[in-house]
Every structure is written in C-alpha cells, then in structure tokens.
Amino acid sequence: MSIIGNLELSDGPGPRPVKAWQFLCLSEIANFAALRRHLGRGRADRLAFDISSQVASILGGVRVSVVGRSIVEFGFEGDVIADLERALASLSEIFATPVNIDGEPHEIRMLFGAAAAPVGATEDVRLAEETESALDQARVEQAIVIRDLSMGTPAFDRLTLTRELGAAIANGEMFLQYQPKVHVRRQEISSAEALVRWQHPTRGLVLPGDFIPLAEEIGEIGPLTLWTLDKVIEDQRTLAADGHDLTIFINISGQLLADTSFVAEACAKVCDNAARIGFEITETSVIRDPQSAIANLQTFADVGITIAIDDYGAGLSSLAYLKQLPARELKIDKMFVLQLTSSNRDPLIVRSTIDLAHALEMEVTAEGVETQAAMALLTVMGCDMVQGYLISRPISIDAFRQFLRDDKLRPEEYSAPSMFKRPASFWKSG
Numbered sequence: 001m002s003i004i005g006n007l008e009l010s011d012g013p014g015p016r017p018v019k020a021w022q023f024l025c026l027s028e029i030a031n032f033a034a035l036r037r038h039l040g041r042g043r044a045d046r047l048a049f050d051i052s053s054q055v056a057s058i059l060g061g062v063r064v065s066v067v068g069r070s071i072v073e074f075g076f077e078g079d080v081i082a083d084l085e086r087a088l089a090s091l092s093e094i095f096a097t098p099v100n101i102d103g104e105p106h107e108i109r110m111l112f113g114a115a116a117a118p119v120g121a122t123e124d125v126r127l128a129e130e131t132e133s134a135l136d137q138a139r140v141e142q143a144i145v146i147r148d149l150s151m152g153t154p155a156f157d158r159l160t161l162t163r164e165l166g167a168a169i170a171n172g173e174m175f176l177q178y179q180p181k182v183h184v185r186r187q188e189i190s191s192a193e194a195l196v197r198w199q200h201p202t203r204g205l206v207l208p209g210d211f212i213p214l215a216e217e218i219g220e221i222g223p224l225t226l227w228t229l230d231k232v233i234e235d236q237r238t239l240a241a242d243g244h245d246l247t248i249f250i251n252i253s254g255q256l257l258a259d260t261s262f263v264a265e266a267c268a269k270v271c272d273n274a275a276r277i278g279f280e281i282t283e284t285s286v287i288r289d290p291q292s293a294i295a296n297l298q299t300f301a302d303v304g305i306t307i308a309i310d311d312y313g314a315g316l317s318s319l320a321y322l323k324q325l326p327a328r329e330l331k332i333d334k335m336f337v338l339q340l341t342s343s344n345r346d347p348l349i350v351r352s353t354i355d356l357a358h359a360l361e362m363e364v365t366a367e368g369v370e371t372q373a374a375m376a377l378l379t380v381m382g383c384d385m386v387q388g389y390l391i392s393r394p395i396s397i398d399a400f401r402q403f404l405r406d407d408k409l410r411p412e413e414y415s416a417p418s419m420f421k422r423p424a425s426f427w428k429s430g
Helices: 032-039 047-059 081-094 124-141 158-168 208-217 221-241 254-258 260-273 283-288 290-302 346-359 372-381 397-409
Strands: 021-029 063-066 071-078 099-101 104-106 110-118 145-148 174-183 188-200 204-206 247-251 277-282 306-312 329-332 363-366
Touching: 021 032, 021 047, 021 081, 021 124, 032 047, 032 104, 047 063, 047 071, 047 081, 071 081, 081 110, 081 145, 110 124, 124 145, 124 204, 158 188, 158 208, 174 221, 174 397, 188 208, 188 221, 208 221, 221 247, 221 254, 221 260, 221 277, 221 397, 247 306, 254 260, 254 277, 254 283, 254 290, 260 290, 277 283, 277 290, 283 290, 290 306, 329 346, 346 363, 346 372
Parallel strands: 110 145, 188 247, 247 277, 277 306, 306 329, 329 363
Antiparallel strands: 021 071, 021 110, 063 071, 099 104, 174 188, 188 204
16 A cells, blocks of 8 residues: 655654653544445454554654554644644645555545543543544544543532432442453454443433442442343343344442442343353452452352453452352553563563462463563563553444454454464564
8 A cells, every 4th residue: 555645744753752742543444335335344353553653653753553444643842732733634635635555546545533631631531532522522523523631521510410320220320331251262252341321411421430429429330230240131132133242341330349239130131141241340349348249249150251350450359268168260550561562670560460460370360461562572471461542442332243244254364463363473573
C-alpha cells in the first residue's frame, strides 16, 4: 500500500520537551465491507495494519495499534489542541485521494474520532470512553469529531443519580461489554470478563466508578449484579450457539460476599442454567468479613463457579487469606503490567507473583497488556493468560461475537495479522 504525502510532527533529535496535552484517536475504515468484497477477506484484513504503518510514518512519534478489523488507535502528545486538529486534518486530506493497494487504486474512506485532555488531568478510561463516543458520533455525522475534555467532566449530582439508579435496569439503560482473555500457550480466547455500563438518557455514559459505589450505598448492588448474571447467561447461550463455550467472569462486590440471600440466588441461577460463570473478587473484599466471605466463596466453588482474585497487588495482599480462598485464578493488577518493560522492580514482582500462584495451583492472568514487548516478557515468565487493549478493549456482545468469528474463520495463509496466531518472533520484536 502506497500513500503519497507526509506530515512530520516529531520534535527532531534530542530530548523531547514535556507536552501539555494528551490525545487519543480512533480511525475506522468506513467502507471496509466494500473493500473486502473487492480485495477478498485475507487482503482486507491486513488493511488496518497498512493504515497503522502509514499513520506512524505520517505523524511520527505516535503510539499506534490495531484494535479491530477496521479500526486503528493512535495516541500522542502536543503543546495545544490545535496539534490534534492539524494531525487529523492532514490524515483526512491524504486519505481523500485513492491509494495504491497492490497496484490498483482504491478509495479508503476514513472516519476519525478523538479526545483531548491536559496531561494528567483525565483518567485513561475516561479518555478511552470519550474517544469511542467521538467515533460513534463521527459515524453519524461523517466528519471528524474531537472531544475537548479540558473543561473536565461535570460533577455528577449524586442525589439525582441515586434516585435514578434503581429504575435504570428496568428502563434498559444498563448494558454489558465484554473483554476477552487469551490463553498464551494455547493461543486462543479462553474466557471473557463482563463489564457493566450505564447509558444515561441525558448524562450520557456513566462509568462504573461513578455508579457502583452508589449502588453499594443504597442497596442496589445485589439487584444490579443479579441482572448482570442473568444477562451474561443469556449472552452465553448466544455464544454457545455460535460454537464458543466460554467461561464469563463477573465482578462481585465485597458486600455480596456476606449476603446469604444473594449467594443462594446466584448459585441457583448458575445451576439451573448449567452456566460457565466465574466471579472476580478482590482480597480487600474478603478482609471485610473473612469468615463469611471465605465460606460463601467455597459455596460458589462447590457449584462450579470459578473464583478469580482480581487486582492482586493493588491492595493489602495477604498470604494468610490467599491460601484460604478457593480461587483458581489470580489476576495481576495492571499497575505492575503497564510498567513491566520500563521498571526494574515490577518484573520481579510479576515473576514472583506468577511463581506463587502456580505453587498454589492457580492460573495467572495479567491485566492491562497494551504492548507487544509486555506480551513477550509475560510469555517468558510463564504467565497463563493476558487481558488488555493489545487484545481488545471492552466491546458489545455483537462485536464480541464478530471478534470470535473473525479469528476462527481467518484463513491460515493470512494468519500473520491475527493477534493470537502470530509467530514467536512477532512478540519478541517489542
């Protein structure tokens, strides 16, 4: 693929000055379906990788990754928000003319959605969510959409949200997204984590950090979790019909580990539907009431629910509790994984945690895997599973079904772009 034109935004040789803004962008091939009909599935599936290479060469100094069959994500920093506007305008202009694909001219229609925020002023998850929302808007408007987060997020009226939370489920405002976990040695999707979201009719997307604590405070966390379980079981049937028999994990609040009525109802739902369900819990949730928590976790394990210890290392990790929990999986908190290749101590912590979990006959999942170098190092360390944006960001059930279908149907001769079938040399390229 050859594209004429170049815009150099890098700072040249020498140390880069500290930038004031951080930018995150999603670019989508809007006419991907048409291109696939012309080029064939195998060649079309490589287009996103071609696009990512071009974005990297055109902008210079950006962090680029392919996050879907037709979507490329890239991030960089700048002095002013106009740097982002210039970059997207340049990319849009370049893709406005036909490009040469294997000797033939083809039109590639690109859509761009982006979010911008002062460095350090916005959480990564908020930046990512706003970027996704911007791309959704770009699809509707067929234009570049940039979300300026410099004004911050309006403070939520907790009292209003409290009143509205109870009706949100009945009103169909809650929905689930799924983030796959990949087994490193088997190179296949082994399970997925279900993540609940609230699409408020007037406030837009409300993140879990804003409404889960409220649900715990007003006693709605039980009904919300049972709704999540019902929805997961329903979606799991759909996945099974597609030929994918996956365990789906749900996050469980510490409050519910001492709630005998919740325990009984959750176990009944799992048993009645023969569902493959996992519960992710944190050690701090066990510490609140260890006697009840450990007993109820054993009840879950006895009916076949897989117990995973989430965010290990982020809280008060205690070997005294760890050895008592009927857990089969331990998830290393992403705070250690994100710095895995740039820190001296984090690799030691991660390796020792993997060895400890294996000694306790648990599998290990590394959260927050975003780079090929981190994947390679985790593989060498013996990590069992990985989860993070390198594999996939959280996606809807329909997108997850397509994600599974695409990987399963991908021809062997075009396996190189597949995240799960790449040769060992790829992961070691870092």
